[in-house]
Amino acid sequence: MAAPSFDAIVVGSGITGGWAAKELCERGLKTLVLEAGRPIDPARDYVEHVPPWEMKFRGFGDRKALERDQFIQRHCYACNEYSGKFFVNDRENPYTFDADKPFHWIRGRQVGGKSIMWGRQVYRWSDLDFEANARDGFGVDWPIRYADIAPWYDYVEEFIGISGEALGLPQLPDGKFLPPMALNCAEQVVRDGVAKRFAPERVVTIGRVAILTAPHRGRAACHYCGPCERGCITHSYFNSIGVTLPVARATGRLTLRPYSVVHSVIYDEQRDRAAGVRVIDGQTHEPLEFRARIVFLCASTLESTRILLNSKGPRFPTGLANSSGELGRNLMDHAMGGGANGAIPGMEDRTVHGNRPNGIYVPRFRNVKTPSPDFLRGYGFQGGGGRGGWGRAASQPGFGAELKRALLKPGPWGFSFYGFGECLPRPTNYVELDPEKVDAWGVPALRIHCQWSDNERKLLHDMSVSAAEMLEAAGARDIQPFVDDNPPGLTIHEMGTARMGRDPKTSVLNAHNQCHDVKNLFVTDGACMASTACQNPSITYMALTARAAAYAVEAMKRHEL
């Protein structure tokens, strides 16, 4: 029987797969979306409104099951008793790394992918970021600049709805924002204190998030229940299930096939084109093939690269579209976890009501105008302020009616800055196929080689210094600087391994996320990134995906593909 044929195949249904599906379907292509994991039914699977007493361990999680089945995933803050089901089983999805170079690969395999439990922070890149590689010589120059992607930022942001505050900063371009969420009492104090001492260089603003603060395109505004990573029945934050995939489906041109583990891309040597993909059915383990005129890999940074590495043949013995030898190289992740905590005195008669699923942001200020002698590039801070709740009672002296009353008394105001720093692209951080290990579907596992360099360590240290300075400027007490020892991967901003570039000899993808070597094959997730900037990357993936899809369809119309 001939393999089923489509105009386009999209591998993955998460943040980028959903966008590719929407754009390709809307532009007239009969599109097959292949998702490795199970389907998700929001009414059944979302758990954001389940009260704690309905959970067996009241939120502690099933320790034994986590240690057995999710020994990597459990390191992610969102892999808890509620949303742990949106993270993979580590026994079914193995990978390897050198013992002295741990890498935490956090993954979601289900319709919606990691868009269900992503952090929702949305920050545009600027030319400070797109020119960084060219400026200091790490990595290869990006083949695009801000002007190339700006209209696509506009396009995706307008569609998904972003709330935030416009600042007019050149290093963090504004979008078209819905009303910003409010800074709480402590955050206002810190904002003002930082402005007084550090303006205009350092700015404390509310996080820019893909969460609606007003009704938008038929979706309701946030109701401030809090834990977005458990799902959102009102679709008030962006995920592909609630926002992009329904639009793709409405065209009548979408076929979404869950339980479809993509094994490799089929390469037609005679036509020098991708012909389709080989799939292993996730439930029956039956091998299948699907054909299409174009293929979009949107499987997540390392999954897309793994598929390419596993698509070997006579023409491409080290992996499909790898004539440059760059496939798998230059793995990056944001260096996360330098910062400081402090207590903000006063305001004891004030509190917050509602659970704002967002914090503050401090846009990059290092190496923007004045060069820092110690390190290249820079970092931004997230974090926020608040008052402790009933959890404090457990460590207070005493018991009885007085302790019970203390449950209702909020603690002092506290504030934390938590830094996210840029990671340099370096070829010595790379992935390859493990020669022995395979996953539960027989697909070769990845072997990951990744570690921080001195530059990232210096950024992390500087974060702790500058965060403490800002707390001091805000009048904070008990200031505690810190540098967390987080392994790469845990920030879940893994990028690179199939980078974009101008030269086919030194990059895998061109300026339109199209493989230099295989013209009808596109990679639009984090694998394409030539550098990391310090901003959360998902909105850039979305913009690049929409842009690549438009380019692909135009190229098909011109009969180039």
Next chain:
Amino acid sequence: MNRRDLVRALGTAALLPPLSGLSPGRLAATGRRAHRRARSRDLQVLDPHQSETVATMAELIIPATDTPGARAAQVDRFIDLLLAEWATDDDRASFLAGLADVDARAHTAFGTDFLTATEAQRATLLTQLDTEAQERRTGKADAQPPFFQRMKFLTVYGYCTSEVGATAELHYQTIPGSYDACSELGRWRAGPGDY
């Protein structure tokens, strides 16, 4: 959400993603279901004497006042579940040893079990345990926290995440509906959440 920075500082714990609930009507209904489930489950680790000791001690830590206390919240059952299905063997053994030590102390001081001691004697004993736990807290971080520190933590957590504690005492709200960033304390009924 902003990752572990918010987990780090107790001071910002209010920003932790809270556990959430349902509309008030459904909330009560599901809570009743959960409690039926809890009641129907037999204790797995604690024997009747141990479980009654835990329940009594928990009620002393969070007593019934104008709202129900830890006993009504069935904190003893929650602790039994954690001991049976969550704790490591070492943790379970050390908790049970701590529980036995409470009786041993009661015998030494008053010639009786904790349960058969007078109210005043129990209070004396708990004050002693609490003082010791507080003293050890101020020292270096122990690998094994004192029994009473753990008992108090489990009582507070078990109570505040129970339907009775969360709703009757803390006025836990599933869907606040709005965010008031800097409001007058007491304007909203819901207590400060650490869910």
